[in-house]
Amino acid sequence: MLRRDFLRLTALAPLAALSTRGHAVPLSSGMPVEQFPDGRAHRLELKAHGFMLDGKPLQIRSGEMHPARMPAEYWLHRIRMAKAMGLNTISIYLMWNHLEREPGEFDLHTGNRDFVQFIRLCQREGMWVYLRPGPYICGEWDYGGLPPYLLRKPDIRVRRKDDPDYMAAVRRYIDTIAPLIRPLMAYNGGPVLMLQVENEYASFGHDLDYLKQLQALWEGHGIRGPFTISDDLGQLQAQKTYLPGAALGLDGDADFAAAQAIAGEAPVWVGEGYPGWLTHWGDPDFQRGDYAATLRELLQQGRSFNLYVVHGGSNFGFSAGANATGDYSHFEPVITSYDYGAPINERGEATPDYHAFRALLAAHATQPLPEVPAAPPAIRFAAIAPVAHASLWDNLPAPRAVKKPQANELLFAQDHGLVLYRRKIHAAAAALTLDSVRDYATVFRDGHYVDCVSRVQHARLRAGNRVELPAIVDGEASQLDILVDSFGHVGYGQAMADRKGIVGSIRLDHDELEDWDAYSLPLDDGYIRRLKPVITAPSRAGIFFKATLRLDRLGDSYIDMSGWAKGYLWVNGQLLGRYWNLGPQQRLYCPAAWFRHGHNELLILDLHQTVAAPIHGATTLHA
Known part of the structure; x- marks a missing residue:
């Protein structure tokens, strides 16, 4: 089942009634004034009735935004927008593949990668932080945040504790970022209240020991939690992957009583509540949501929550991910915009939902909300x-001779961009069949465009992998070019070996074509400069x-x-x-x-x- 299918059942509809069992602590005007990060040590405790900060009840009112999806110049503005809406916490994903593009080559400072600076800005603005560092995050991000270089190993099995290559990469990642995170934890005077272990693991696996190993890696670096998980309740019940002692975040669900039976003495909260939804290429329109009624009930009951997302940002570069079913069919790449129908839109403007949510939050606030910051200037x-x-055709590198097509990651260690396959064929008319194109191919014969094969469109419209080649009348042979473009790697569910290029055979009529010249066209900065x-x-x-x-x-x-x-x-x-x-x-x-x-x-x-x-x-x- 696709991510959008199982979560959307509850994500965009107001809940008829939230379960009131499970010991929610209602807020009231008689509660003490909230505490905010002030550089002093604070202690967050996990109780069955909710979160306690320094011995006092805390309702986490969180909104998610991702530093990697916006320029660093706008970080402060977006944080202030969330605060002015009435939230007290910023939730963030760390995208592993944004920080480590090649094995062992980390960039934690350039552009919008300095997550420590982002977290310190949250602290400066009096906002707590809920940190979700992965290693896997989903987030409609390329490969769910995992580095695509993992796919260069033919037998890699990600999100599994018994794959030594995967776990070695995970340890390198955590070994690198954990020393930066430790001083940011609330008990060390920072703003980070809580750290999530992996993400939505029950949608993928059932190995609880894998989650325990990840938690142990953080603890080995002096990060002692508190920890949380976030998952779909039904899948969590089926897979039995609740991490003992962790806060239990519900994604698109509000059956707190059933969840509390799993969590025991730990709190249950809304780990992801959806005011909007993701949009794929080919959708009839941008997705929208209606979360006001749900938010009203959460506030009335004093339930902690995280709005996914309060501000979406953009899938700049090659960062947009994709969804597919477990057999790699029904491929749905995510659009470049990550507006998500969020209350703060893609360029930082307050939407009607923002003002509606702000009014609800203001009614439950213990002090007046800040003024809403003005949106950044816009130009036409x-x-x-x-x-x-x-011309791309005048900028081909030296080719590599290959017997059969191979995935780009295996053939060229190439994660994104284009690959060209070229060879001579006979001049007669024929049916060209491309098996397993990932994700979009244009076919040329002697430089003339013939047709395209789209993993997105043709899965719905027709068999889609066949192209009828016309005959060339003035020659015995002609040049066949197949140019393959890729979308982002699948980042959710079982289809986690979504390698790009052509991963099947190429046949002319019934004969398999072999002996190709293959060209790597990664469209990276180096290629563009040349x-x-x-x-x-x-x-x-x-x-x-x-x-x-x-x-x-x-x-x-x-x-x-x-x-x-x-x-x-x-x-x-x-x-x-x-x-x-x-x-x-x-x-x-x-x-x-x-x-x-x-x-x-x-x-x-x-x-x-x-x-x-x-x-x-x-x-x-x-x-």
Whole structure:
């Protein structure tokens, strides 16, 4: 079952009635003024009736946001927005693959990777932190936060304690970040109240000892908790993976009585309550939610909760993940926007839900809420006309000879981007069959576009892996090119070996084709910097277009790509992400921090377009 299916049953509908059994502690105006992180040591205790901070009841009113999904320049603004809404805690995921791109090569400081700084900003603003460092996080993020380099090992089994390669990588990760987290814990004077062990493990496995080993790794670094897990109640009951002594967070559920029977003397809370929902490419529209009634009841009962998400941000670069069923079918890649229908929208504006939630939270607050911060400035810009800059076909590296197709991770140690397969074939008309394309292939014969194979569309529309090749009348042989583009790796459920490229056979009529030249086109910074410009305008799809945008003032903008087909957009070297006319997203968010006064360079790679379309800037995600 897909993540969206089992959680959505309760995620977006107001709950008819929350279970009142399980010893919730109602808030009242007679409660003492809340404590906030102040640099002194604080003690969070887990009790069956709820959380106790320094011996006094604490209702955790948390909202989730992810430092990796927004520029560091906006961290403080988003934290202040959550505080002004009436929350007292910020929940954050740490995306392992954002911090360690290659084995042993950690970057904990550049761009938006300095999570310690983000947590210190929360403390400075008087906000507690609920930390969710993985190693696995889901979060609709590429590979659920796990580093795709793990997929370069053919037999890797992730999220399993008995796989030595996986566990060695996990230990390296925890060994690296735990010393940074330890001084941030509340009992050491920091703002981190609680740390989650893994995430939604019951949807994947049933090995409780795996969770215990992860907890022991943290404890070995002096992080003594408190710990929590977060899971779907039904799956948790079936898999029996409750971590003894941990707080039990419910995802999209509110049967507190049934959960308390599992948790015993530990608290039960809403680990993920959904004011919105994720959107996939091909959905008819952006997903929305209705959480006000549920939030009202949680506040009335004094239940602790975490809104997933209070602010979503963006899946910049290649970071957007995907969903699929356990047999890798029903592939659903996540769009570039992570607006999520959240009360704070993608560029930091307060939505109607924000104001509704703020009114509810203010009614239960012990002191007046701060003023709502103004949204960052936004700009429009008039249509500009890109021009052809480079051809992908003129920028091929040296090929590698391969007998049969292999996954990109195994063949090139390549996690994202494109791979090209090329060989000669006979000139007759034939049916070309591509088995297990991950995730989108365009087929060319002698440089002429023939058709595409889409793991997303064709799974629904037709068998989808067959392309009819026309005959070439003036030659005995022709060149066959298969250009394969990838979306993010599946990050939820059992389909955790979602390697990219072509992972099956290629057949012409009934004969398997072998002996290919394969080209690695990772679309990383190094590849983009080495692009050789065109001399004459190319006519074959696979063109990099460039546009110059001159700005007198800076602000956030949504770049409208509705006139384009499918590809990638860079602004001043920053990859905003993927666009696709399949929708529903047609505009890509660019924060002001990535624009420059004066000259700005926009680079577009489109897999179908041979003629440029105008692009313009807007102030909203929706047209």
